[in-house]
Amino acid sequence: MSNSVEQQKRKVFDLKTIEVENVSRIFRISSEKEILALDDVSLHVKEGEVFGLLGPNGAGKTTLIKILATLLLPSKGRAFVAGHDVVKEPAKVRRVINLVSGGETPGYGSITTRENLWFFSQLYGLPKGESMKRIAKLSEDLALQEYLNTRTHKLSTGYRQRLNLARGLINDPKVLFLDEPTLGLDVITAKRIREIVRNRVKNGSGNSILITTHYMVEADQICDRIAIIDRGRMIALGTPAELKKMVSKQTIVSIETQPIDGGMDFMSSIAGVNGYSQTDEPSTGRIKLKVVLNEEGALQNVIHAVSARGRIFEIAKSEPTLEDVYIALVGKGFE
Amino acid sequence: MAVKSFIRSAWYSAWLGWKLETNWADPLTFAGYYLLRPFASLLIVGFIFVIGSFAGGNTNTQYFTYLFLGQIAYVYVLQITVTTGYFIHEERAKYETLRSVYVTPTSIRPYLLGRALSAAFASTVSLLLTIVFGTIVFSGLLGLNLEIDLFRINYAALVMSLTLGIVSLISTGFILSGINLVSTRLQMNLSEYVSGIFFLLGDVIFPPTTLPYPLYLISYVLPVTYYTRAVRASIIDGAWDVVIPNLQMLLLMAILTTIVGSIVFAAAEKRAKRLGVIDRKSEY
Ligand SMILES: Nc1ncnc2c1ncn2[C@@H]1O[C@H](COP(=O)(O)OP(=O)(O)O)[C@@H](O)[C@H]1O
Ligand SMILES: [Mg+2]
Numbered sequence: 001m002s003n004s005v006e007q008q009k010r011k012v013f014d015l016k017t018i019e020v021e022n023v024s025r026i027f028r029i030s031s032e033k034e035i036l037a038l039d040d041v042s043l044h045v046k047e048g049e050v051f052g053l054l055g056p057n058g059a060g061k062t063t064l065i066k067i068l069a070t071l072l073l074p075s076k077g078r079a080f081v082a083g084h085d086v087v088k089e090p091a092k093v094r095r096v097i098n099l100v101s102g103g104e105t106p107g108y109g110s111i112t113t114r115e116n117l118w119f120f121s122q123l124y125g126l127p128k129g130e131s132m133k134r135i136a137k138l139s140e141d142l143a144l145q146e147y148l149n150t151r152t153h154k155l156s157t158g159y160r161q162r163l164n165l166a167r168g169l170i171n172d173p174k175v176l177f178l179d180e181p182t183l184g185l186d187v188i189t190a191k192r193i194r195e196i197v198r199n200r201v202k203n204g205s206g207n208s209i210l211i212t213t214h215y216m217v218e219a220d221q222i223c224d225r226i227a228i229i230d231r232g233r234m235i236a237l238g239t240p241a242e243l244k245k246m247v248s249k250q251t252i253v254s255i256e257t258q259p260i261d262g263g264m265d266f267m268s269s270i271a272g273v274n275g276y277s278q279t280d281e282p283s284t285g286r287i288k289l290k291v292v293l294n295e296e297g298a299l300q301n302v303i304h305a306v307s308a309r310g311r312i313f314e315i316a317k318s319e320p321t322l323e324d325v326y327i328a329l330v331g332k333g334f335e
Numbered sequence: 336m337a338v339k340s341f342i343r344s345a346w347y348s349a350w351l352g353w354k355l356e357t358n359w360a361d362p363l364t365f366a367g368y369y370l371l372r373p374f375a376s377l378l379i380v381g382f383i384f385v386i387g388s389f390a391g392g393n394t395n396t397q398y399f400t401y402l403f404l405g406q407i408a409y410v411y412v413l414q415i416t417v418t419t420g421y422f423i424h425e426e427r428a429k430y431e432t433l434r435s436v437y438v439t440p441t442s443i444r445p446y447l448l449g450r451a452l453s454a455a456f457a458s459t460v461s462l463l464l465t466i467v468f469g470t471i472v473f474s475g476l477l478g479l480n481l482e483i484d485l486f487r488i489n490y491a492a493l494v495m496s497l498t499l500g501i502v503s504l505i506s507t508g509f510i511l512s513g514i515n516l517v518s519t520r521l522q523m524n525l526s527e528y529v530s531g532i533f534f535l536l537g538d539v540i541f542p543p544t545t546l547p548y549p550l551y552l553i554s555y556v557l558p559v560t561y562y563t564r565a566v567r568a569s570i571i572d573g574a575w576d577v578v579i580p581n582l583q584m585l586l587l588m589a590i591l592t593t594i595v596g597s598i599v600f601a602a603a604e605k606r607a608k609r610l611g612v613i614d615r616k617s618e619y
Contacts, residue, residue: 027611063611069438072611091337094440106431108351110358122347123439123446125340167435 016080017175017208018045018068023077025063025232037063039232040077045175045208050201052223053212054322056330060232061212062101065177068210069099081175097175100168102183105160109153113144113163116152117170124171131170138166141196158189165193169200176200178211182218194222216323226322230330244320250274251293252324256286256314257306267291268331270305272298275327286313292328344441348449349456356418356457369461373410377469380406380540385477400482400571403469405539408566410465411500412533412559414458419451419508420526423515427616434614444600447512451505459497482571489573495582496565503558503589506596513596513603517612533559558588 025038038060045051053061066072068081070090078085084092107116114135121131139145142162147155152163161184168176178197182190200207213219219226220240228236228243236243259280267276267289274292281288291302306312318324357365384399426433436446473479511526535541536550537559543551554560565581572578607613 025611066611066614071434071437071608071613073608091440091442094438094442097438099434099438101434104431106435108355108430108432110361111351111354115354119347119351120435120439123344123436123441125343125440164435171439 015046016044017047017049017082017206018043018051018210019080020044020064020068021078021080023064023067023074023079025060025067025072026075036232038067038074041229041232041234042077043227043234043237045210047206047208048201048204049224050197050209050211050222052219052226053210053229054216054219054226054326055212055229058231059229061229062179064229065099065179065210065212068093069097069177070094071099096173097177098168098171098173099177100165100179100181102161102178102180102185105157105164106167107152107160107163110151112149112151113139113155114148116163117166120167121170126171134170134172135166138169142166142192157184158186161185162189165196169196172207174207176207176209178209180212180214182213182215190218194218197222216321216326220322228326228329235329236325240322243322243325247292247320247324247328250320250324250328251296251299252318252320253291253293253299253302254314254316254318255289255291255302255306255312256281257289257312258310259285259287260306260310262309264289266305266309267302270298270301272301275329275331277323277327277332290318290323290327292324340441341445344439344445345449345452348446349453350449352450352453353456356453365457369414369457370464373406373413373461373465374468376409376413377403377406377465378472381469381473385479396480396482399473399479401542401567402540403473403481404483404567404570405563407462407466407469408500408563409534409537409539410462411455411458411497411504412537412539412562413530414461415451415455415501415504416507416511416530416533417526418454418458419447419505420511420515420529422447422450422508423512427614431616437613443604447509448505451508455501455505462497487571487573489569489575489578492569492573492575492578492582493566496562496569496585499582499585499589500562500566503562503585503592506589506592507558509596509600510592513600516600516603516607517610519612519615533557536560538563558585558592561585561588 020041020043023038023041024036027035027037029035041060041064043051053064055061063072067074068079068086070086070093073087078087080086081093082096086093108119111119117135117138118131121134126134135148139148142165144159144162144166147159152160155163165181168178181197182193185193197209197211201209211223223240225237225239226243227234236246238246264276264278267273272294274294276289276291278290279288289306293299293302303312303315380402381399384402388395388399423433426436433443437443470481474481507529511529514525533539536543536546536554537557538554539559543554543560546554561581561584565578565585568578568581604613
């Protein structure tokens with residue numbers, strides 16, 4: 001009897017490795033100007049989960065990660081990592097986390113890749129043999145072996161980013177924070193990183209990952225659940241499938257047109273348009289519009305408005321993707 | 336357990352500091368920083384004295400010895416203060432590792448301490464070489480009579496003075512690091528200013544009693560003043576009854592600086608976390 005109660009308790013307690021309760025963060029810029037970078041955000045991340053934070057630039061994603069990684073204090077609310085309060089017990093939190101920010105290439109340039117990793121492994125108190133083993137394994141996973149004895153100022157940006165990821169994994173963190181880890185990376189490295197991320201979590205170790213990304217496809221591929229944040233507020237939360245269902249009643253069309261003078265701002269004023277995004281297709285010189293409509297009938301209005309401004313080459317209906325959810329919720333696509 | 340991890344992190348940070356400081360791929364930087372700079376500083380002060388005394392027609396060897404030892408002691412002040420005051424800036428802008436170090440279990444305190452200790456070690460090399468070099472130039476080549484008697488030096492007291500000096504200078508480094516954590520405005524220059532103030536007011540080249548009234552008071556609250564005095568007393572006087580009062584004052588100052596350093600650094604770290612500037616690179 002008591003055993004099963006214990007087990008239940010354990011389950012309820014253990015399942016959540018990150019808990020964010022009504023967290024707000026205000027940055028005071030000057031005596032008059034304040035930025036509300038996070039506005040009453042609550043969420044949790046479960047053991048064995050890859051959790052994605054999706055949102056435009058300035059949405060507050062990095063701010064949330066910094067609070068959880070003990071680099072920044074929240075203005076309001078509480079947050080826990082592995083059951084430890086990030087404000088009151090930062091040292092305990094730091095024992096189970098690590099953080100990798102993409103687009104950054106930290107490292108001590110005048111020492112080698114191996115020495116950089118060795119140094120950080122020692123800050124985590126790893127025994128010598130274990131440290132060597134992990135350096136070998138990580139450099140194999142990230143194809144860094146060739147460069148282990150190279151001074152890191154000689155490495156290309158891509159390899160320095162790999163080194164940064166290896167550093168982030170050196171303590172085998174229970175909770176890993178990845179802030180735009182594939183930003184600016186070549187396709188192959190980005191793919192490799194996605195694989196590593198999936199494998200860390202899917203091997204039954206109970207590790208979890210909180211990742212922010214700009215890339216919708218990436219989020220769709222690797223995240224178990226996703227929170228969409230816009231201007232500090234969480235506006236949607238769910239599995240990729242659940243999020244896509246949110247737009248299943250809406251119609252998604254792709255339109256290929258010639259470039260339109262004066263831009264696409266007119267789209268937002270068309271009745272029935274929920275949101276849109278545009279991408280240039282340099283190979284054809286055309287523009288690809290993605291439009292989320294509240295009702296199919298609105299398609300007429302869109303075709304009318306676009307063809308009045310430029311030639312339409314192609315129109316197609318499409319299945320909802322994460323990007324469409326995002327467009328529908330935020331009103332525009334990523335720049 | 337916590338103490339053990341702290342020491343361990345400090346030890347490996349000292350290892351890192353030594354690797355970075357004595358970067359053998361670029362030995363010129365090391366030589367420039369740890370050898371040429373103190374040599375040059377000693378030569379300038381020495382020659383100003385020599386020229387001044389020729390013009391004046393007499394050589395006051397007692398004052399020259401004072402200057403010479405002030406310069407020797409100042410090697411630590413310069414190297415340790417400047418190097419440790421620079422860490423935060425370097426971590427943010429040059430290596431971009433401040434955030435990575437900060438989120439490790441022991442965070443940045445043992446890191447800063449370890450790197451400061453390796454700077455102190457490198458400075459000791461620099462201090463010893465400056466003594467040899469200075470003696471050769473002034474005593475040997477220029478035939479100036481330094482009032483130093485190798486047999487009268489109280490080596491035990493000298494080691495204690497240097498050790499306590501290191502403690503107060505590293506604590507000063509923590510104060511500077513704290514200031515740099517919350518303010519990026521001074522960054523690189525802060526430690527240069529501070530070591531400049533120590534040079535002028537720390538009993539290095541001017542005895543405090545020769546300074547004009549308000550400055551004279553500042554002299555007496557600077558730990559550097561007591562450090563340079565203790566070093567001189569250990570070398571010139573040697574006798575314990577002269578040395579002990581100096582060491583006592585230095586010990587008191589070292590303890591005070593350590594306390595103030597810890598308080599300032601803790602407050603600065605907290606403020607930096609509140610402002611969100613721990614890992615910033617430029618002014619927001
Ligand atoms: N230290 C800071 N001081 C002032 N404003 C900041 C600071 N850090 C972030 N901000 C502001 O907070 C908002 C959220 O930023 P951030 O969390 O970096 O967004 P994201 O990572 O989603 O792009 C932005 O408007 C940003 O300018
Ligand atoms: Mg960001």
